[in-house]
Each structure stands twice: as C-alpha cells, then as structure tokens.
Amino acid sequence: MPRKGYVNLQMDTILKASGINKSFGPIQALEGVNFSIYRGEVVALIGDNGAGKSTIIKILSGVLRPDSGRLQINGHDINLRHHSVIKARTMGVETVYQERSLGEKQPLWRNVFVGRHLHNALGFIRIREEKEITLSMLKESIGLKGVGISADALVGTLSGGERQGLAISRAMHFNAALTILDEPTTALAVKEVRRVLDYIRAIPKQGKSALFVSHNLHHIHEIADRFLFVSHGSIVHQCRKKEMSVSELFEKLDQISAARGKNGEV
Numbered sequence: 001m002p003r004k005g006y007v008n009l010q011m012d013t014i015l016k017a018s019g020i021n022k023s024f025g026p027i028q029a030l031e032g033v034n035f036s037i038y039r040g041e042v043v044a045l046i047g048d049n050g051a052g053k054s055t056i057i058k059i060l061s062g063v064l065r066p067d068s069g070r071l072q073i074n075g076h077d078i079n080l081r082h083h084s085v086i087k088a089r090t091m092g093v094e095t096v097y098q099e100r101s102l103g104e105k106q107p108l109w110r111n112v113f114v115g116r117h118l119h120n121a122l123g124f125i126r127i128r129e130e131k132e133i134t135l136s137m138l139k140e141s142i143g144l145k146g147v148g149i150s151a152d153a154l155v156g157t158l159s160g161g162e163r164q165g166l167a168i169s170r171a172m173h174f175n176a177a178l179t180i181l182d183e184p185t186t187a188l189a190v191k192e193v194r195r196v197l198d199y200i201r202a203i204p205k206q207g208k209s210a211l212f213v214s215h216n217l218h219h220i221h222e223i224a225d226r227f228l229f230v231s232h233g234s235i236v237h238q239c240r241k242k243e244m245s246v247s248e249l250f251e252k253l254d255q256i257s258a259a260r261g262k263n264g265e266v
C-alpha cells in the first residue's frame with residue numbers, strides 16, 4: 001500500500017519517449033530524444049528554429065514515424081511502425097494545430113465530431129445530440145454568449161482564439177490524456193491570446209496534461225509547469241518553472257543557441 005502523498009511516477013507517466021531518432025534524407029532532425037510527461041502538468045518545448053520541436057510533436061501525434069526509438073503512452077508500448085493520427089487519438093493523444101485543426105466551411109458540430117460521430121442503432125449519426133454537445137462546448141468551455149450562438153455556424157465565423165478553444169474543448173470531450181498544441185497563440189490578437197492561455201491552463205485542472213510549442217517565452221513561463229529545451233534534435237536541458245525565472249529562461253535559451261553556434265551549426 002503506497003504511503004499517503006507517495007507519487008507513483010510509473011502510473012502517472014502519460015507519455016514516455018526514449019531514444020527517438022528521425023532523419024529527413026541527410027538531415028538528422030532528431031537524435032536520441034528522451035523525455036516523459038506526467039499526469040496533470042503543462043510542458044513546453046523550447047528551442048530555436050529548426051531545433052526539432054515540430055518533428056517531436058508530429059511523431060507523438062502520429063503524423064510522422066521515427067526511424068527508431070520507443071514510445072509509451074499510458075504505460076503501453078506503441079508499435080511505431082504502425083503509429084498513426086487515429087492510433088494516437090485512440091490512445092488519448094490529441095493535437096491542436098494552429099488554425100488548421102478545424103475545417104473552415106463545415107458547421108461546428110460536424111467538425112467537433114469528425115471521425116468520431118455518435119451513431120444510433122440503425123447507424124445514423126445522432127445529429128441532435130452532437131449539436132447539443134457542441135453548443136454546450138461553445139457556451140461553457142469557450143464562454144460564447146447570446147441567442148445567436150449555434151452549433152450550425154460555420155467554422156470560418158469563429159475567431160482564431162475561439163477555434164483554438166473549441167479544438168481544446170473537443171480534446172477534453174474525447175477525454176484526451178495529453179493535448180498537444182503547436183504554436184497555439186501565434187497570429188492571435190492580445191485578448192484572444194489571454195483566452196487561449198486560460199484554456200490551456202484549465203487542462204491540468206481536469207487531471208489531464210498538455211504539451212505545447214511556443215516561441216513566446218513569457219507565455220511559456222506563465223502557463224507551463226516544466227520546460228524542455230530542444231537543440232539540434234535533442235532535449236539538452238529540462239527544469240521545472242519554480243527553478244527558473246523568465247529572465248533565466250531567456251538566458252538559458254541564449255546559452256543553448258550560443259553553444260549551438262560554436263559547434264558551427266546555424
């Protein structure tokens with residue numbers, strides 16, 4: 001029987017990546033990437049352009065397959081040869097891509113349930129139920145108000161921040177253990193940025209985890225519990241927020257970039 005307050009990291013490890021390698025022709029994008037993500041934390045990937053952040057995210061979300069390495073999700077070994085976006089989702093890993101996560105010209109309810117529609121006994125989509133769930137996401141999770149709010153509205157009518165909110169809310173609805181966000185605040189107005197940061201901050205409150213990439217170190221410091229520094233395809237440093245102030249975060253990234261420059265790399 002574990003002692004009170006004892007944290008079983010084995011049980012609380014949502015995702016574990018070990019020795020992940022990935023090349024694109026002659027370019028070694030990732031080299032021996034190792035890290036874990038635990039239940040209820042927000043983790044940020046930090047690094048210069050071309051460091052390997054997007055490649056890591058694409059491998060976790062099933063878009064790309066690594067050349068070698070091991071990935072465990074919720075303690076289960078993933079067969080990386082057959083990993084895919086659908087498999088990642090089934091295992092509880094959802095990815096929210098900036099702007100691209102929702103199709104522009106479709107009604108909101110269809111986008112929320114795309115690939116995962118609710119069906120009745122005859123195989124028909126339970127449209128009314130899907131619309132009701134979508135409407136409650138719009139009102140409760142995103143905080144949209146007014147009588148004109150409709151699950152039939154087209155995605156194109158939502159602002160960038162609202163789309164991010166809906167995509168995050170969709171991940172929560174489908175019970176994602178890990179929500180991955182790629183540059184979630186890029187190209188958003190200041191007010192929208194605030195809202196998206198709040199949506200991300202709410203993820204651990206539901207006992208779930210988030211991994212996000214951002215170039216904005218202020219945003220990273222504000223919402224992440226832990227920072228993973230990526231350079232030249234590897235995780236070169238990691239620490240908890242309480243170990244590093246915002247200015248130290250800037251300094252660390254500068255140090256890593258300088259070390260990279262010294263090795264003759266761009």
Ligand SMILES: Nc1ncnc2c1ncn2[C@@H]1O[C@H](COP(=O)(O)OP(=O)(O)OP(=O)(O)O)[C@@H](O)[C@H]1O
Pocket residue numbers: 024027028029047048049050051052053054055056
């Ligand atoms: N499809 C691809 N074909 C060839 N090279 C690629 C491809 N995708 C990524 N790379 C290369 O792999 C390396 C890592 O790229 P990646 O996009 O993961 O970096 P990043 O840290 O996300 O950069 P950024 O912050 O600019 O998005 C870079 O050298 C990049 O040019």
